[in-house]
Amino acid sequence: MSQAWLLGQRAIREAWRTPDALIPTLFIPLFFLVVNVGQAARIFPGRTTEFLYGQGYGAFQVPASLLLASSFGMAALFLVEEIEGGYFDKLRAAPIPRTAIVVGRLIAEGTKGLFIAAAILVLAMIFGVEIASGVLGFVLLVVLTAGWAVVFAGLMQLIALKTRSAAATNSGSLIFFPLLFLTPNFVPRDLLTRPMEIAATLNPVTYVMEALRSLILQDFVWGDILPGFLVVAVVGAIALALNVRMINHYD
């Protein structure tokens, strides 16, 4: 684990020194937040819309921005750059567990996720969004978002390890990206059309979004919160196991 942490620290330095890669992960989700609220806020006024629990539509949209911010998978692009540049082989030639190489990157992605989630939430609070679940809720929101960032990066790393190509990894993200939109993105699940409701129910991302939303709009409703954490734990464990398997068989 200490070697994974050393590599994690290195990946954090790398992210810090690549602000041009970090800025879009903050800017694009905020852009979508402004656009989505601008388009739908008048349809769903806070005072009369039951599912907003007295807040503005912006509060309903913040989870979508949090998920978007944590679904860039930059770790995978850095990884594939390392494969193409030869540093990956340098690390593989060192007497360290193969898993440390992929876990190090995931540690960095989780750390970045913590900061980005906190930044988005603070900005949202400045513009009037309230975290109904309080300080502990804020912490859970940040942790859950960072957890999803690790899961998404883990899935993207699988593509990077399999294809060893930046172009293919970039394209591969398009496979996962639609999952973010097959969710109760604009309205709660029970207000979706039937086909969309079925798709959203089958989509694990829905449960992460609903957990985030619950923490912002309501006090602790564990029936909504726990499935989100469960999805992150289960999909994360699967992604990690596949990453480990793939790097152990890397030839």
Added chain:
Amino acid sequence: MNTPSASPAVEAEGLVKHYPAKNGDIEAVRGVDLRVDAGEVFGFLGPNGAGKSTTVKMLTTLLSITAGSARVAGLDVAGEPDAVRHRIGVALQEAGLDPRQTGRELVTLQARLFGLSAPDAATRTEELLELVELEDAADRQIKGYSGGMKRRLDLASALVHRPEVLFLDEPTTGLDPASRLTVWDEVRRINERGTTVFLTTQYLEEADALCDRLAIIDDGRIVREGTPTSLKQDLRDRLALDHDPTLDDVFLDATGRTRRREAGDVQEVKA
């Protein structure tokens, strides 16, 4: 420096590597036998695609071995890969470095990954940066380094744990003549300190200048092996030449290639 010992630093028997491909397996290495004694600088030559890098990657645990066996520093490469990694240093063809780290950070991280404590890693980093004459650039990000500086840093990072065997895969490819000579000096210095050097190169003058012994691989098979002098003498005797052949002549003879001059250029032609 050539101090042969009973236990070879590198030993391969019938080493084979196949890659799966759509139209059947590609045979990159087809049964390589090698023996490199401790303390030698051993040159591994061959044309592009001959199997040099594949062989090095198998010996350094980076590629699985399809058939045959290899021992490095007395350890079985396939059976004890982690123990082998503790004993070897590797600088591959691409000078694999992380461009966003500084030279100092990269070498220190490498030392830490090899198990050195933070203070020991810092001390070792200073020693190595001095060895490769990169003290002044140590705190600059690697992306700003020249090709020669990157090669030297790669060399330094391969030495953090004082390896018994150092694998250098085309360490001077793409370097200007001055940088090449600097790398040669460093290879000699490292070898004088007792490290066995396994070097692949396409530059025959490099092999002539640095190597105690060498092997030439072509099409996945070893086609010549010996000291530069013995290989040249052998060619002279075999072809009854009236002049001393160069290592270029040995290489061309061994790989079935010849040269012809066309419009002022020397062109390599497969026989």
